[in-house]
Amino acid sequence: MVMDQSLRVERVVLLGMVTLLGATGDLATALAALVISAAAALVVYAAWALLRLSVSIPAAARWGALIAIGFAVSWALASVAPYLVPIRDGAMLFLRIAGLMPIVYYAAGDGASGRDVLVSWAQFTVLVAGAGAVREFFGRGTLLGYLPGGSFTIRAGFLASPVGAFLLIATVVLAARIVSSALGTSNEAAGGTDE
Amino acid sequence: MSDLARAFLDSMLIENPVVMTFVGALLAAVLPRSARSSYTPALRYALALFLAGMVGGAIAAALPSVAAPAVYIVVGLLGVGSLLAVGELRGEWLGMPQAVLATAPLVGVQLLASTYGDFDLVVAAAGGSAIGFAVMFVLVGAIREASRISETTDTFKTNPVVLFSLAVFAIVFAGFLFW
Numbered sequence: 001m002v003m004d005q006s007l008r009v010e011r012v013v014l015l016g017m018v019t020l021l022g023a024t025g026d027l028a029t030a031l032a033a034l035v036i037s038a039a040a041a042l043v044v045y046a047a048w049a050l051l052r053l054s055v056s057i058p059a060a061a062r063w064g065a066l067i068a069i070g071f072a073v074s075w076a077l078a079s080v081a082p083y084l085v086p087i088r089d090g091a092m093l094f095l096r097i098a099g100l101m102p103i104v105y106y107a108a109g110d111g112a113s114g115r116d117v118l119v120s121w122a123q124f125t126v127l128v129a130g131a132g133a134v135r136e137f138f139g140r141g142t143l144l145g146y147l148p149g150g151s152f153t154i155r156a157g158f159l160a161s162p163v164g165a166f167l168l169i170a171t172v173v174l175a176a177r178i179v180s181s182a183l184g185t186s187n188e189a190a191g192g193t194d195e
Numbered sequence: 196m197s198d199l200a201r202a203f204l205d206s207m208l209i210e211n212p213v214v215m216t217f218v219g220a221l222l223a224a225v226l227p228r229s230a231r232s233s234y235t236p237a238l239r240y241a242l243a244l245f246l247a248g249m250v251g252g253a254i255a256a257a258l259p260s261v262a263a264p265a266v267y268i269v270v271g272l273l274g275v276g277s278l279l280a281v282g283e284l285r286g287e288w289l290g291m292p293q294a295v296l297a298t299a300p301l302v303g304v305q306l307l308a309s310t311y312g313d314f315d316l317v318v319a320a321a322g323g324s325a326i327g328f329a330v331m332f333v334l335v336g337a338i339r340e341a342s343r344i345s346e347t348t349d350t351f352k353t354n355p356v357v358l359f360s361l362a363v364f365a366i367v368f369a370g371f372l373f374w
Contacts, residue, residue, distance in 0.1 A: 014225060015289065017224065018217050018218060021217040022216070063295070064272050067268070067295065068268050071298075075264045093218070093306055097218065097302055097306070100302060102288070102289065102296065105291050106289070106290075108291070109287075110291075112290055162214060162215050163362050166214070166359070166361045166362035166365055169358060170355055170358030170359045173355050174350075174351070174359075177350045177351070181348065
């Protein structure tokens with residue numbers, strides 16, 4: 001059970017990699033990205049459920065329609081997000097394309113059961129919120145834009161940069177690998193094309 | 196430095212689509228299996244990114260902003276279709292068509308290029324993004340290949356090595372932020 005979870009963490013990191021890298025510079029943006037991704041996934045899943053009733057639609061057209069729907073949802077919600085939470089200028093790009101991430105389409109694919117999709121989304125939620133909190137707290141010294149409890153932190157500015165984004169998710173993947181290795185499982189099906 | 200050269204170099208280095216703006220990070224991290232086998236796909240992806248960035252970026256910059264998302268997704272899907280037509284993105288990845296991996300970079304590069312506004316700058320930015328992506332695609336292929344054939348345990352092979360390597364490349368490209 002724990003072995004499966006650790007391998008799934010690596011898959012989830014890959015499925016939502018661009019959102020995890022780009023939209024986790026601060027916690028507010030990360031939560032906004034999470035809501036947008038989840039909304040896009042729900043709409044895409046509903047559209048997939050409708051489209052699969054029609055057997056005459058070719059797979060390419062069906063996937064093209066799903067991708068367009070996912071992008072439309074994320075673009076529309078990203079336009080509203082700055083009115084609700086403070087969004088850094090550079091992060092708008094990642095909110096707008098959040099609907100194009102593979103995790104949004106995971107439930108519409110062939111390889112995942114309903115339980116697998118739900119657990120993957122739970123892990124994605126923890127990863128995005130956790131990465132946003134860690135990168136903002138240690139990279140900027142704040143949490144949701146405020147100094148938490150009057151605490152004092154020495155900012156590690158690189159955590160708020162692309163370097164910190166890659167280091168954080170690489171550490172998560174390596175930790176998942178170490179756990180699965182310690183428990184004696186292989187790294188197959190973790191998302192690489194050559195593993 | 197001219198504005199054209201600046202747009203080109205900025206898009207290739209400090210806005211590199213793989214390690215700095217991330218839009219192509221997943222595609223580059225997952226698909227290339229080795230350096231040698233990555234040359235042709237890298238050229239094809241670079242050409243698709245350049246054409247998408249140039250066409251979509253220029254059209255979106257010229258149209259009212261409300262029409263921009265429709266332009267981005269139509270051009271992005273056409274780019275995916277052209278890559279499929281030349282034999283790329285065949286097969287599945289985690290139960291989904293590999294084409295899903297390419298939509299984010301194709302749309303993202305258009306979004307980045309369109310911010311430059313003028314057509315000549317959009318073309319330069321699209322070219323810089325395409326070359327920056329192609330170089331990173333081949334380099335990641337080399338890193339993945341080297342890690343796969345190394346004598347270390349499976350724990351450290353492929354994905355962890357690729358991601359830590361991309362962090363190092365991000366440090367390198369961040370060095371150009373102040374030029």
